[in-house]
Amino acid sequence: MKFFRYFLIFLTITFTFSSCKKETENHWKTEIKNPAAKVEVTDISKELYDQNISLEQFKQKYPWFQGTVSDEDFSARREDEGEQKIYKEAIAKIDVAKLNRELTDLFSRIKNYFPEFKEPKVFLYSSALQSALDPIFHQQEQNFLFIDITGFMGENNPNYKGMDEYWQKSMNPQNIVPKVSGILAEYFVPRNADHQKFIDELVYQGKIMTLQDAFLPDFPDYLKMNYTQKQYEWALGNEANVWNYFVENNLAFSDDTRLGERFIKPGPFSKFYTEVDNESSPQIGIFTGWEICRKFYSEHPNTKLTDFLKMNAQDIFNQSNYKPKN
Incomplete structure (x- = not known):
């Protein structure tokens, strides 16, 4: 399948779909029993x-x-x-x-x-x-x-x-x-030096973003990613396309360190090396890792956060059953 074959045709439809995506219950919006001291900057x-x-x-x-x-x-x-x-x-x-x-x-x-x-x-x-x-x-x-x-x-x-x-x-x-x-x-979120595949980096970044969910349950998701609203909508609407690209090009479990430069580090856009690059959202690997971890929690909502952070990337990915669909 050619990545983003019909992207330009269906861009507007995709944005409309992502904007209307059903909101799920906020797993992290919990009562604070022992608040911190009042901050005075x-x-x-x-x-x-x-x-x-x-x-x-x-x-x-x-x-x-x-x-x-x-x-x-x-x-x-x-x-x-x-x-x-x-x-x-x-x-x-x-x-x-x-x-x-x-x-x-x-x-x-x-x-x-x-x-x-x-x-x-x-x-x-x-x-x-x-x-x-x-x-x-x-x-x-x-x-x-x-x-x-x-x-x-x-x-x-x-x-x-x-x-x-x-x-x-x-x-x-x-x-x-x-x-x-x-x-x-x-x-x-400790790094595991023994795990050097792209999936390890995706899940590492996803763990950090999961903490963003836990720490900032009332903040909009696009701000947690340092995105604009439009960039977040692109990431949401093209989640399946991005994952298909990673899988079809054998990137998900690759040990190519250059993938971080293409999909993790800040920049004007992500680097798929296709005609869609200039339209894409930057750091899409972080977003993908976030979605993998979110899918894990949808499958295992009672997992203690500290236990989740200790899990290795392969187990989180396998247990998430992550298979985004258009």
Whole structure:
């Protein structure tokens, strides 16, 4: 069967079908019995650019923030009008009260499944776009979580001129919490170095996305994938076509490491090497792994999450009975 033989003809029909796909009961929407402490984010840059706060006062309060930058250069950055302007524009996009509530709920849900989880202290800051493409950092030793607000100024923001468009699609304020959740989810999903086939990578990514479901049951799926709504609809509507392509080209159980570059890593689209590439959603392998894991849970809904995370990819795949149909 030729992959996506009738794609261009039936694209509209596919989108309509996927948009109307019946919603299933949310397996992960559970009551939180022991909520985390209320989150109150700290805006470091608000104090950084406040000239009423001396450099010495700032350094005493945040001794780790300056890094190896000299006092002279650090003072110059504090007074830089361009950097101040970027900060003010970025922070104006953030609903801090809403962010506090959503992070509190996120941390509460993580603790619900992993009682040993210690919620991090959360800091907002402006890197003046220097780390906008990698805006979430968890410092494990001190359990600090840093959010660079210049990474969430909104798609097509003039400050993002020159950045690839595919990065910008997830650089909106609504992407903050899903990205934080994704970073934290990785700590609970160990990699198995002995398993190197593509199916292992698919299921590994699917496990992380399953945690996204558990941690963010009220968030739309497209945000969990860093997709736009249109990209998510494409992935849903072409799920069977993508899986058929993997199977027919002997990719599902291949040990070709280049498949990660084609179907896992960020990019403008996935690389099938067909005429449909430019229309496809990026990182489709992550979506496929997610659907495999979702199918597993539809077959085995009572599986404890911690037990599921320990299972190997082959067992999850076999027990999922994953065979998507158009």
